[in-house]
Amino acid sequence: MAKGKSSASKGKGKGGRSAFSGLSVIASAVLLFMVALPTFITLTVGLLPSLVAFIFDRSPGRTMARCVFGLNFSGVAPYILEIWMQPAQTVSGATQAVFQPLALSIMYGAAGLGWLLYLAMPPIVANVLNLSAQRRVSELRKKQRGLIKTWGDSLIKEVDRSGN
Amino acid sequence: MAEQAEDQEQDVSNGAATEPVMDAPGGGAPAPAEPEETSENDEATISAGGKSVEIGNFRVFLDLRMPEFDMGHCKAYSADNLRRDEGSAFALVTDPVLPTRHDHMTFLTGMHMAGQIDLIDYETAYWPPFGRKTMVLFYEKPAGGRVLAKQTKKLPIDEHDIATVVVEPLMNAMQAFGEKGLAHRNIRADNLFFADPMHEKVVLGDCASAPPGYDQPAVYETASRMGADPAGRGSGSIADDFYALGMTLAELGIGRQPLKKLNDQEILELKLSKGSFQAIASLEKLPLVLIEPVRGLLCDDPEERWGLAELNAWLDGRRTKPVQSNTEKRAARSQNLAGRDYYTCRSLAQGIAKNWSTALAPLRDSTVEIWLRRGLGDNDRAKALSEAMRQLQWAGADKRSAEDVLVARSILILDPTGPVRFKGFASMVDGLGFMLSYDVQHGRGPQRFADVIVRDIPSFWFSRQEGYSPEVQRQQQLYKNLRYYIQQQSAGYGYERCLYATVRNQHCLSPMVEEEYVVEIADLLPALEKAAETASEESWPVDRHIAAFIATRLEDDVEGQLMAMQNPSDEVEYSRAIISMLAIVQWRHGPDNLQNLSHWVARLMEPAIKVFHSKARRERVETEIPKLAKRGNLVELYNLINDEQERRKDQSEFVEAVAEYSEAESEVFDLESSGPARMELAEKVGQQAAAFASTMIALLTVSALFLMHIF
Numbered sequence: 001m002a003k004g005k006s007s008a009s010k011g012k013g014k015g016g017r018s019a020f021s022g023l024s025v026i027a028s029a030v031l032l033f034m035v036a037l038p039t040f041i042t043l044t045v046g047l048l049p050s051l052v053a054f055i056f057d058r059s060p061g062r063t064m065a066r067c068v069f070g071l072n073f074s075g076v077a078p079y080i081l082e083i084w085m086q087p088a089q090t091v092s093g094a095t096q097a098v099f100q101p102l103a104l105s106i107m108y109g110a111a112g113l114g115w116l117l118y119l120a121m122p123p124i125v126a127n128v129l130n131l132s133a134q135r136r137v138s139e140l141r142k143k144q145r146g147l148i149k150t151w152g153d154s155l156i157k158e159v160d161r162s163g164n
Numbered sequence: 165m166a167e168q169a170e171d172q173e174q175d176v177s178n179g180a181a182t183e184p185v186m187d188a189p190g191g192g193a194p195a196p197a198e199p200e201e202t203s204e205n206d207e208a209t210i211s212a213g214g215k216s217v218e219i220g221n222f223r224v225f226l227d228l229r230m231p232e233f234d235m236g237h238c239k240a241y242s243a244d245n246l247r248r249d250e251g252s253a254f255a256l257v258t259d260p261v262l263p264t265r266h267d268h269m270t271f272l273t274g275m276h277m278a279g280q281i282d283l284i285d286y287e288t289a290y291w292p293p294f295g296r297k298t299m300v301l302f303y304e305k306p307a308g309g310r311v312l313a314k315q316t317k318k319l320p321i322d323e324h325d326i327a328t329v330v331v332e333p334l335m336n337a338m339q340a341f342g343e344k345g346l347a348h349r350n351i352r353a354d355n356l357f358f359a360d361p362m363h364e365k366v367v368l369g370d371c372a373s374a375p376p377g378y379d380q381p382a383v384y385e386t387a388s389r390m391g392a393d394p395a396g397r398g399s400g401s402i403a404d405d406f407y408a409l410g411m412t413l414a415e416l417g418i419g420r421q422p423l424k425k426l427n428d429q430e431i432l433e434l435k436l437s438k439g440s441f442q443a444i445a446s447l448e449k450l451p452l453v454l455i456e457p458v459r460g461l462l463c464d465d466p467e468e469r470w471g472l473a474e475l476n477a478w479l480d481g482r483r484t485k486p487v488q489s490n491t492e493k494r495a496a497r498s499q500n501l502a503g504r505d506y507y508t509c510r511s512l513a514q515g516i517a518k519n520w521s522t523a524l525a526p527l528r529d530s531t532v533e534i535w536l537r538r539g540l541g542d543n544d545r546a547k548a549l550s551e552a553m554r555q556l557q558w559a560g561a562d563k564r565s566a567e568d569v570l571v572a573r574s575i576l577i578l579d580p581t582g583p584v585r586f587k588g589f590a591s592m593v594d595g596l597g598f599m600l601s602y603d604v605q606h607g608r609g610p611q612r613f614a615d616v617i618v619r620d621i622p623s624f625w626f627s628r629q630e631g632y633s634p635e636v637q638r639q640q641q642l643y644k645n646l647r648y649y650i651q652q653q654s655a656g657y658g659y660e661r662c663l664y665a666t667v668r669n670q671h672c673l674s675p676m677v678e679e680e681y682v683v684e685i686a687d688l689l690p691a692l693e694k695a696a697e698t699a700s701e702e703s704w705p706v707d708r709h710i711a712a713f714i715a716t717r718l719e720d721d722v723e724g725q726l727m728a729m730q731n732p733s734d735e736v737e738y739s740r741a742i743i744s745m746l747a748i749v750q751w752r753h754g755p756d757n758l759q760n761l762s763h764w765v766a767r768l769m770e771p772a773i774k775v776f777h778s779k780a781r782r783e784r785v786e787t788e789i790p791k792l793a794k795r796g797n798l799v800e801l802y803n804l805i806n807d808e809q810e811r812r813k814d815q816s817e818f819v820e821a822v823a824e825y826s827e828a829e830s831e832v833f834d835l836e837s838s839g840p841a842r843m844e845l846a847e848k849v850g851q852q853a854a855a856f857a858s859t860m861i862a863l864l865t866v867s868a869l870f871l872m873h874i875f
Contacts, residue, residue, distance in 0.1 A: 038206070062852040070858025074865035082704050114858050122850030129842050129849075133835045140828040140835075147825050152779045156843060159823050159829070 038083050040092030045098045046076030049111035067118035074111025079103055087164050183673045205559075219289040221247045222302050226292060230246050232310050233303070235263070235355060235370040236379030241248035243302060245284070252305040253284055257291055258373040260298035260681055261605040262395075263598060266668035268372040269301070271344055275583055280339030281306055281357060281367045288681050297681035299373075310360020311416075318421050320349040321363070323451040326416055327479055330356070331457070333365045335475055342472075348399050349376035352384050353415035354677040361789060375401060375598035381421060382428040384411045387435045387464060390428070391514055392583035396591025396599030401635070403466040407440070408868055410461025410470075414444050417451040417458070422625035427682075429518075436492065440464050456484075463487040495539040499532060507547065509536075513579035516571060520587055527574050528553070548577045548628075548651040565619065580628035586616045593639055596646070597666025601661065604673065617643075617650045617662070643668065654856040656726035660712035674709035686753040687718035689746070689761065696760035705764055706742045714745050719752065733829055735771035739806065743772060747802035757796035765801060766793035772805045781810070 032040045044051075050069040057065040083094055097103060146154055216225045228242035233254050243255040258264055272283040282304035291298045310319050321329050341348050348371045355369035378395030382390050386407050389397045412423050422444045423431050434443040440462040444450065450458060457478050460470030465487075474484045498505035499512055502519040506512040512532070516523040526532050530553070534547040550571045559566030572586045583590045589612040591599035601611040616622065626640050642665070649661040663670055672682040672691075676699070680691035692705055699705070706714075711729060715722050728734075728741035743765055750758065766789045773789075776782050785804055792800045823829065 059851075061855070062854070063855040066855040067851075067858040070855070070860075070862040073862045077862075077866050077869055081873060085873065109759050118851060118854045119860055121854035122847040124848030125850035125853060126843055129846050133838075133842065137832050140832050144825055144828050145823050150779060151777050151821050152782075154774070154777050154827060155818070155821060158777075158818070160769055162822065162826070 036089065037091055038089040039080060041091060041094045042079055042083055042098050043076065046079060046107040047072055049108055056094070064118045068114040071114030071117065072107065072111035075107040079107070167719060216291065217289070217292065220285060220287040220302055221245060222253060222255065224300065230254050231319045233305065234407070236350070236374055238370065238373045251674070253302050254305050256301040256303060256373060258299040258301065258371055258569060260294060260296060260671070262374050262378065263601045263667045264299050264374070264669045265376065267346055267370045269669070271346060274374065277337055277340050278365070279335070279367055280340070281369055283372070288683060288687065296679035297682065301370065301373060303370065306357035306359055307361050308363050310354070311356040311358060311366055312354045319416070321416055323417055323453050326413060326454065329364060330366050330416060331475060333359070333425070334368060335472060337368055338402060338405050338409070339472060341405070345374065347400045347402050348405050351405050351412055352380055353421070355411045356412070359606065375595065375602070376710065382407065383421065383423050383431050384408045387432060387440065388581045390432045390435070390585070391517065391585070392590045392592050393599060393602070395602030396583065396595040398592030398595030400594065403469055406461050406469055406471060410458050413454050413461065414448070414450060414458050417454040418448050422448050432514060433511060436508055436514065439492065460484065460487050464492070468874040493540060493542070495535065497539045499526070499535040501526060507529035509540065509542070509578040510582065513575045516575050516578070517585040517590060522811040523571055527570060532574065545577050549574060552577065555705060566618060568622070569619050572619070573624050576628050578623050580625070584616060584621050584625050586612070586619070588612065588623055589616055593625055593643070596622070597663065600663055601667050601670055604663065612661055613662070613701070614650055617647055620647070636835055654726065654730040655708045656711035656715045656729060658708060658712070660709050661715060664713050664716035672713040674713070675708050675807065676705070676707065676710070685714065685749060688713065689753070689758055690752055690755060693761045699764055701767060704742060704768060705761065706745060711745070714749060718749060720748055721746065736774045739768055739772040740775065743769065743798065743802050744806070747798040750798045758798060759794065762793040762796045762798060762801060765798060766790065769801065769805065774812050775805055775811065778814050781814055
């Protein structure tokens with residue numbers, strides 16, 4: 001009962017945190033919209049793939065969305081910096097800069113790379129783990145061969161007997 | 165059923181089967197069919213050769229027979245004492261298939277005792293006519309020759325001189341034996357020799373070459389012991405010697421063996437019906453002067469029988485108390501069994517023993533019980549018989565066996581002082597060992613003995629004994645051990661153990677060493693060393709006989725080794741136990757060098773080497789074995805495989821290795837079977853790594869952009 005209660009409170013806490021971070025994002029977006037509209041427009045258009053990824057990625061930890069967001073943001077960051085460097089930040093300037101094909105290609109391409117990274121990484125890790133397991137198995141087999149060489153067949157018999 | 169009964173009767177009544185073969189050198193052959201012929205052939209060969217053999221300190225001439233000194237079934241040969249010039253000796257060659265009497269030999273060797281022939285020495289030696297080893301006793305030649313010479317019919321001693329010439333020296337000898345708790349059991353007229361040329365004193369002949377009473381004519385045995393087979397007449401007591409002395413006096417007085425015309429069965433029946441003295445007196449003419457001692461000495465009640473005090477009184481001319489001639493109660497009416505009428509309990513017991521199968525019916529229908537109650541007025545025995553019958557009703561599935569037990573118990577109820585009788589087997593309780601030895605060495609096997617012990621007949625005999633007797637107590641203790649031994653099936657126990665435990669001078673009957681006549685444990689390994697020359701590669705140097713022989717004769721406890729030998733399929737423990745036993749014997753008794761036996765043992769050590777798990781250790785042991793075998797030391801060979809410290813180290817290392825191997829095996833199994841789990845892990849880790857990398861790239865990019873704008 002207590003356990004159920006604690007897990008419920010845990011779930012509630014997690015949901016609360018998520019709602020809080022969602023609210024803080026919306027609040028930040030509203031604040032940004034009110035204070036720096038050109039930056040808001042650039043971020044909204046540039047981070048569109050990340051937004052989509054965050055919406056569709058329901059996996060725990062949202063690793064795919066994080067992957068896409070990381071590289072997507074790397075692609076958007078230069079344009080944000082470019083806007084911030086201009087003496088007068090205007091909506092038209094920002095819109096013009098964002099909707100250029102090269103800019104969109106860089107921003108969305110970077111998001112795509114993030115997605116590719118997300119796809120490519122697990123097989124690489126699996127291969128590494130498999131290789132390490134194989135090496136361990138061969139080490140153990142070598143050790144067993146050594147034991148048999150020292151103790152003879154009686155070792156196998158004893159192992160079989162104790163196993164039975 | 166009728167046929168079986170007939171067979172049984174024939175078997176038990178066949179006197180020839182139980183008669184001692186008196187004139188046959190056994191030579192290992194069980195009950196030779198034509199002993200006389202064999203004997204003549206042997207002699208002819210020897211005479212032609214004119215040979216002599218050196219045995220210990222003596223040279224024995226095989227072609228110089230001395231029939232005048234033959235004793236019982238043993239033959240005498242001329243012998244020279246190589247150590248001493250004075251005196252003259254002769255060799256008495258014992259039958260190798262009959263055990264000798266250890267206590268008597270050790271007591272008499274080298275001792276001069278008035279009334280007993282001097283036993284100078286004894287040796288186990290190869291005897292060419294037998295083609296095997298046997299025990300040879302060396303006696304001092306009595307100067308006056310045999311008392312009952314075969315050629316003369318004249319009385320050898322005047323009846324008035326018998327007291328001084330015969331009784332006095334024999335009393336002296338019997339007293340000496342009695343003080344040692346021994347009985348001579350070979351007192352008879354034809355075993356008397358004149359100690360001097362003047363024929364003034366006699367000496368008793370050999371008493372050690374055969375089982376007690378074996379060579380005695382049946383008439384010399386008490387009615388109790390007569391019923392037993394010759395080999396099972398038992399060690400007896402001094403009272404039995406006094407009885408034999410009485411019969412000796414009778415024979416010397418009459419000039420021939422009393423009741424010689426009657427067969428053993430007739431003598432027994434006569435003794436049972438009339439009493440021993442009356443049986444002699446009614447058919448023989450005893451000299452007047454001997455009537456009193458013969459009556460006293462032949463008294464059937466051992467408590468009433470004359471002893472040293474009465475004989476001394478008689479020698480001094482004093483009158484002694486008269487003894488009852490027959491104490492056996494006679495029934496008012498007879499009990500019929502197999503067409504014969506019996507009037508006394510003991511004669512009926514003998515009748516039942518001789519008619520085993522037909523005796524069951526009158527026992528079961530209570531005819532015998534009613535006869536005991538009404539005919540004899542013996543309610544105690546009737547009650548005991550009724551109790552034995554009641555126990556028959558409790559018998560389980562083996563009804564036949566229970567019926568046999570009933571018959572055997574009935575015999576003991578009727579004749580509690582008599583021998584244990586069971587389907588043709590008849591032995592006194594103190595003669596069970598010698599009887600077993602005789603049966604085993606004469607082709608009958610141990611089955612009869614085993615049947616008696618397994619069915620616990622001697623226990624019933626003990627329960628029927630009245631009063632306290634330390635001798636009976638001692639026998640009871642010994643019997644308990646025998647019962648334990650016979651119930652054990654494994655090597656080192658069984659009838660073999662009973663044999664060596666009860667007969668101290670029983671030679672080892674293992675086929676490997678039988679012809680070497682091994683009586684002492686110290687002679688076992690030299691005999692095995694000889695056997696090793698021709699031993700087959702698969703055979704073991706320790707069989708059931710040798711295991712039992714070692715277990716009995718060795719001072720050390722070998723129960724642990726015998727336990728290990730219980731399971732021959734466990735080759736490692738079995739071979740270790742055998743090597744251990746032989747090594748202990750060598751350590752205790754030598755000899756130091758046993759090359760053949762060591763090589764034999766080394767060949768069989770292969771399973772024992774398996775005691776080590778490590779291949780390196782095994783290889784080391786394998787290379788060491790031939791070197792040690794060459795030295796002929798079994799102890800070193802045993803130590804090689806029984807280095808306790810090394811074994812313990814090997815064992816603990818082996819246990820560790822097994823654990824290590826198992827651990828590795830289970831880890832390999834885990835690794836090989838965890839593919840899907842690993843893929844799952846890889847995906848999870850890969851995704852997290854990708855997210856981390858992506859975040860790091862973002863951070864680096866932003867940082868780089870900031871830095872570029874700043875600188």
